[in-house]
Amino acid sequence: NAGVTQTPKFQVLKTGQSMTLQCAQDMNHNSMYWYRQDPGMGLRLIYYSASEGTTDKGEVPNGYNVSRLNKREFSLRLESAAPSQTSVYFCASRNTGTSGNEQFFGPGTRLTVL
Amino acid sequence: GEDVEQSLFLSVREGDSSVINCTYTDSSSTYLYWYKQEPGAGLQLLTYIFSNMDMKQDQRLTVLLNKKDKHLSLRIADTQTGDSAIYFCATNPGRRALTFGSGTRLQVQP
Numbered sequence: 001n002a003g004v005t006q007t008p009k010f011q012v013l014k015t016g017q018s019m020t021l022q023c024a025q026d027m028n029h030n031s032m033y034w035y036r037q038d039p040g041m042g043l044r045l046i047y048y049s050a051s052e053g054t055t056d057k058g059e060v061p062n063g064y065n066v067s068r069l070n071k072r073e074f075s076l077r078l079e080s081a082a083p084s085q086t087s088v089y090f091c092a093s094r095n096t097g098t099s100g101n102e103q104f105f106g107p108g109t110r111l112t113v114l
Numbered sequence: 115g116e117d118v119e120q121s122l123f124l125s126v127r128e129g130d131s132s133v134i135n136c137t138y139t140d141s142s143s144t145y146l147y148w149y150k151q152e153p154g155a156g157l158q159l160l161t162y163i164f165s166n167m168d169m170k171q172d173q174r175l176t177v178l179l180n181k182k183d184k185h186l187s188l189r190i191a192d193t194q195t196g197d198s199a200i201y202f203c204a205t206n207p208g209r210r211a212l213t214f215g216s217g218t219r220l221q222v223q224p
Contacts, residue, residue: 042214
């Protein structure tokens, strides 16, 4: 099992450009999440998907959109990137209902917006 | 909403015990978690504790939960240089998603 995979690993954008961050999991998990990590602030939830076909806003959704393409894939789109979106983005998945309910994380995408 | 607080930095000598502390505000979490993040990597689950437990031991790791004070701690026995990382406490109020503290950077000196 590859677990949770993310592409790309690194990206540099200019202000106003758009891009999509890809995430896939092969653990047959129901729930998937997008977080951003900024220095000294821990991880903040951007969007999540409790199951295929559903998405909900998290703590910091402005400037982002998501698509739960199927059970495996959950993408995050920046329509018009801004310097404030420079961050490390983590995708995670969780199989709700099992003991522990722990989330499994991907390796992250490091995004710089100039 | 839930607020999770951690101290930012801890330095210990190799072989000593490390204790990383966390406080939280929402007592509705079913589980409380400790994650480890090494430089340039994602978060790795270290251990978790069910909210009706006071203590959980897993090899060199001991988790203590004081529900009355809403305090969670992680003790690492015989700390090694490979334990140097950022440690995140997390709760799951409402079971929607995890709420993370800002992380404690553990530095282990040889």
